[in-house]
Amino acid sequence: MSNRLVPVAVAVLCVGAFAALTGCAGDQPTAPVVNGDPGRGRERIIHYGCTSCHAVPGVPSVSRGVGPDLDDFAERLYIAGQVPNRPEELVGWLQHPQAVEPGTLMPDLGVTEQDARDMAAYLYGR
Ligand code: HEC
Structure with a gap:
């Protein structure tokens, strides 16, 4: 992977991790x-x-x-x-x-x- 792609890959990973986390947490914290x-x-x-x-x-x-x-x-x-x-x-x-x-x-x-x-x-x- 070239150095220019690293930030993009990190960003994609973060979005994925966030989706997984919010998925696990259900509808918290509002309900x-x-x-x-x-x-x-x-x-x-x-x-x-x-x-x-x-x-x-x-x-x-x-x-x-x-x-x-x-x-x-x-x-x-x-x-x-x-x-x-x-x-x-x-x-x-x-x-x-x-x-x-x-x-x-x-x-x-x-x-x-x-x-x-x-x-x-x-x-x-x-
Ligand atoms: C003798 C006084 C007293 C009584 C009775 C009492 N509490 Fe508390 N409560 C406190 C204090 C003081 C704190 C803050 C604790 C701390 O930050 O260490 C607290 C914290 C809390 C918190 C967390 C609030 C926050 O903002 O973090 C909740 C929820 C809570 N009490 C609910 C209740 C409920 C429900 C009852 C009845 C079953 C109850 N308390 C009875 C004194 C009391």
């Missing part, structure tokens, strides 16, 4: 799939008292700003600045924040996996 019920998730968010620390869109909140506002959560790149904002990571975070980030101010609240999926579905807006 992550968590197999949860957002209506039930909203109810669970109230049940666990998440709104004592977070402002959650569509849920009455008494938050004093301990945790970050959870609006537009699907557009966030990272969860707690620690792990990529992907459905499985979010479900893990909601169940065991202390395992993901030891010492974080967010407590382990005994969240079940199904509850985490439902709340994740609500936070992702579907």
Whole structure:
């Protein structure tokens, strides 16, 4: 391959890799799939008292700003600045924040996996 062709080849490879990556990632990040019920998730968010620390869109909140506002959560790149904002990571975070980030101010609240999926579905807006 001549030197002039190398940049072209690199560009073609990048496009291919990008297509493969986005193909693997499905329709993320705008519509992550968590197999949860957002209506039930909203109810669970109230049940666990998440709104004592977070402002959650569509849920009455008494938050004093301990945790970050959870609006537009699907557009966030990272969860707690620690792990990529992907459905499985979010479900893990909601169940065991202390395992993901030891010492974080967010407590382990005994969240079940199904509850985490439902709340994740609500936070992702579907
Ligand atoms: C005692 C206060 C408190 C409670 C209760 C609480 N959180 Fe948090 N939460 C936090 C704090 C503080 C952070 C930021 C953690 C960090 O960055 O280390 C956080 C982070 C998060 C994040 C990541 C936000 C981001 O922008 O990265 C999500 C999502 C979240 N909490 C959801 C919930 C849900 C859902 C509940 C209820 C099951 C809940 N939290 C209960 C304090 C709380």
